[in-house]
Structures are given as C-alpha cells and as structure tokens.
Amino acid sequence: MIIVFGSINLDLVTRIERFPKPGETITGSSFAIYPGGKGANQALAAARAGAKVRMVGAVGRDAFAEPALELLATAGVDLSGVERVDGATGCATILVDAAGENCIAVVAGANAHVNPAGVADEELTPTTLLVLQQEVPAGANATLVERAHRLGARTLLNAAPARPLSREVVDQLDFLVINELEVLTLGEALGLPLAPEPFARAAVVSHAALTVVVTLGAQGALAVNREQMWRVHAPAVNVVDTTAAGDAFVGALAASLECGDDLPRALRFGVAAGSLACTAHGAQSALPDRAAIGSLLPSVALMASDEGSR
Numbered sequence: 515m516i517i518v519f520g521s522i523n524l525d526l527v528t529r530i531e532r533f534p535k536p537g538e539t540i541t542g543s544s545f546a547i548y549p550g551g552k553g554a555n556q557a558l559a560a561a562r563a564g565a566k567v568r569m570v571g572a573v574g575r576d577a578f579a580e581p582a583l584e585l586l587a588t589a590g591v592d593l594s595g596v597e598r599v600d601g602a603t604g605c606a607t608i609l610v611d612a613a614g615e616n617c618i619a620v621v622a623g624a625n626a627h628v629n630p631a632g633v634a635d636e637e638l639t640p641t642t643l644l645v646l647q648q649e650v651p652a653g654a655n656a657t658l659v660e661r662a663h664r665l666g667a668r669t670l671l672n673a674a675p676a677r678p679l680s681r682e683v684v685d686q687l688d689f690l691v692i693n694e695l696e697v698l699t700l701g702e703a704l705g706l707p708l709a710p711e712p713f714a715r716a717a718v719v720s721h722a723a724l725t726v727v728v729t730l731g732a733q734g735a736l737a738v739n740r741e742q743m744w745r746v747h748a749p750a751v752n753v754v755d756t757t758a759a760g761d762a763f764v765g766a767l768a769a770s771l772e773c774g775d776d777l778p779r780a781l782r783f784g785v786a787a788g789s790l791a792c793t794a795h796g797a798q799s800a801l802p803d804r805a806a807i808g809s810l811l812p813s814v815a816l817m818a819s820d821e822g823s824r
Contacts, residue, residue, distance in 0.1 A: 515568065515642050516560050516772050517633055519658055520553020521625040521649035522571045522596065523604040524578045525797050527757070531612050549582045550606055550797040551625070552647040552674060552761055559758075559765020560645070561589040563787060564804040565772045570595035570632040571650075572624040578603035585798045595632045599624045604649070614753045614792065620675070625650050630658040638667040643772045645764065647672045652679075659686050670771075672764045678703030684721050689771075691727045691764055714738040725777065729763055731756075734785050734814075737777060742820055744778055746785045749813035751793050758797040763788035766807060778816055786810040 525548045534540045557569045569591050573579040575598050582603050583593060604623040610616045628650045638644065644662045646655050646669070655671070662669050663686035670689040673679060676699040684690065684704070692700060694710055701708040706716045714726040718738050725739040734748040766787030770780035786807045794800035 515637070516557075516565045516645060516768050517568045517570060517595075517637060517642055518553050518557035518560065518645045519570045519628070519630070519633060519650070519655070520556065520645070520647045521551035521604055521622075521628070522554040522569070522573050522582050523551035523606045523620070523623075523625070524548070524582050525550030525606045525608055525757075527608045527610060527796065529610050533609060533611055533617060546796070547581070548796045548799060549585050551582070551604055552649050552672070554582065554586055555758055555761035555797055555801065556645055556647065556672070556765040556768070557591050558586055558589055558798050559762045559787065559801045560769040560772070561586075561591050561765075562801050562803045563766040563769035563783070563807060565769035568592040568595055568637075570628070572597045572599050572628045574599060574601050574603040574624045576602055578605070597627075597629060597632060599627045601627070608757055610755055610757065614755050616755070616757050620649060622649070628654055630654050630661070633658060633661075635661065635665060638662045638665040640666045640668070642667040643768055644669045645672070645768050646670070648675055648677055652677065656680070656683050659683055662686075668771075670764070670768055672760070673700055674760060676700070681720075684717070684724065687721070687724055689725050689727060690717065691729065691767070693729045693760060694731070697728060711736060711738075711743075715743075727767070727781070729760060729788070731759075735763070735781060737781055739777075742818060744781055744819075745817045746781045747815040747817075748785050748789050749810060751789045753792045755795045755800065756792050758791045758800045759788040761797070762791035762801050765801070778818065782811060782814040782816055783807060786814050789814075
C-alpha cells in the first residue's frame with residue numbers, strides 16, 4: 515500500500531511564447547484548468563503505474579473541490595483520507611513557455627490544514643510506503659515522518675517545492691527525492707555540497723539508512739546509498755510540457771518500489787514515466803499508465819558503480 519500525504523490543487527495553466535520580465539504584460543496562446551497539487555499528482559501517477567494508493571489531504575468546501583478530486587476517483591485512489599475544511603481548495607498558477615519549461619506560483623488554501631492524524635498508526639506498517647512532498651506545512655510532515663519511522667513504515671519525501679529540512683527529519687527517511695535546484699536549498703540548510711552528486715554522497719554519509727535520488731531533467735537521474743551509485747539516462751522524447759515530470763517520476767518510482775522491484779528497476783521505471791509526462795500537456799492528464807511506461811522502459815539506460823557514499 516502507498517499512502518500519499520500531500521497537497522490537492524486546481525492548476526490554472528497559461529501557455530506563452532516566453533516568460534514575462536518583471537512588470538511586463540504579454541499575450542498568452544491558451545488557458546486551461548486541470549486538477550493538480552504535488553500530492554494528488556503523485557498519488558495519481560502511482561495508481562496509474564499499478565499501485566494501490568490512499569490519498570490523505572484536504573480540500574475546501576467550494577466549487578473547486580470536486581474537479582480537483584475527479585481524476586483520482588476515476589483511477590481508483592482511496593479518497594477516504596481527504597478532509598473537507600473551511601476555505602478554498604488549493605490553487606497553482608502555471609506559466610508554460612514555447613520550450614515546454616514552466617514556472618509555478620502556489621496558494622496553499624486547504625492544504626495548509628492537512629492533518630497527519632488522517633493516517634492511523636495501524637496503517638504505518640513495514641508493508642506501507644508513505645510518500646510526502648513540501649506543499650503542506652513542515653510540521654505536519656515532520657510529525658508523520660516521525661510516527662512512520664517509529665512504527666516501521668518506509669518513507670519517501672520529495673523535497674519539492676524547495677525549502678529547508680531539519681536533520682531530524684532527514685535522519686528518519688528511507689528515500690529523499692530532490693532536483694538540482696532543491697539541492698541548493700537543502701544543501702545550504704544542512705551544510706552539504708551544492709552540486710547533485712557530491713550532495714547525494716555527503717547526505718548518505720551523514721544519514722546511514724538513506725537513499726538519495728536526484729532528478730536531473732533531460733539528463734535523467736542519479737541515486738546513491740551506502741553501497742552503490744546509479745545513473746539513469748533519460749530517453750529522447752518530444753518535450754511539450756515539463757509540468758508533471760517530477761511528480762510522474764516520484765509516483766512511478768514509489769509504485770515500482772511498492773510492488774517489490776529493486777532500486778535500479780524502480781529508477782528506470784520512474785525516469786520512463788517522467789519522460790512520458792513531458793510529451794503531453796497538463797499535469798494529471800499527462801501522467802502515463804503502466805503499459806506506456808513499460809513500453810518505454812527498454813530505452814532507459816542505467817549505469818551502476820559500487821562506490822556508493824565511499
């Protein structure tokens with residue numbers, strides 16, 4: 515079982531030729547509304563990749579709540595842990611340029627009230643993989659990570675969007691997934707190197723049970739634990755929108771780990787999913803299913819080294 519604890523949003527996506535300069539108004543080519551939020555995206559990505567998923571989060575008592583949950587429900591995600599709270603459902607405003615790159619502004623709304631008590635102690639067993647992100651309050655994540663660690667559940671934190679993490683939280687994680695920009699924030703907060711591979715190696719030395727996965731965009735990903743390092747090279751795809759690539763990677767990685775795959779296969783599975791997400795517009799609408807990921811998997815190359823953190 516995968517439990518995803520995180521944000522649920524509506525995404526407001528505007529397509530533009532280029533990003534505006536400060537104070538500049540430019541004309542967009544299209545506008546659309548999609549369900550999103552990093553937690554919901556990763557829950558849906560994991561479900562489409564074949565995992566049994568329970569979503570724990572919060573939405574408002576407004577007209578945006580049902581559209582935000584619609585694709586999760588269609589995919590069979592267990593929504594019994596989604597609470598209705600006063601206030602607005604979370605919202606993200608996304609600008610996508612002609613090259614498929616994006617910039618995003620997020621308003622937390624109901625996500626600021628997500629409750630770690632929505633995950634019961636009896637759910638946090640060694641057969642559970644708890645997946646978290648950073649669009650909900652840091653204190654809620656920290657409380658749940660501590661309980662999961664104490665009760666024997668595996669934990670995977672995607673350190674997105676970028677904000678500092680305490681050493682105590684990192685010490686209790688099994689997997690930390692982070693991108694190159696987030697390495698800068700977390701490396702500075704923890705006194706670790708600010709480049710991806712040195713950061714990963716140093717983090718694993720400091721936190722012995724941890725596996726660090728750094729996503730590298732079009733270059734794929736690298737992963738380090740105490741015994742080994744892996745590099746996964748992304749296949750060439752026609753990139754139209756990178757909005758959901760990171761969430762597709764995390765959800766598919768989690769699904770692969772949850773079904774018993776070893777880390778090298780899970781990394782390749784995640785990179786295949788992230789690559790496919792770049793070939794379609796939107797966030798949740800771009801998340802691939804297990805069959806599509808499997809079809810691309812032979813094109814995803816992996817190189818291993820026995821150096822690990824040494």
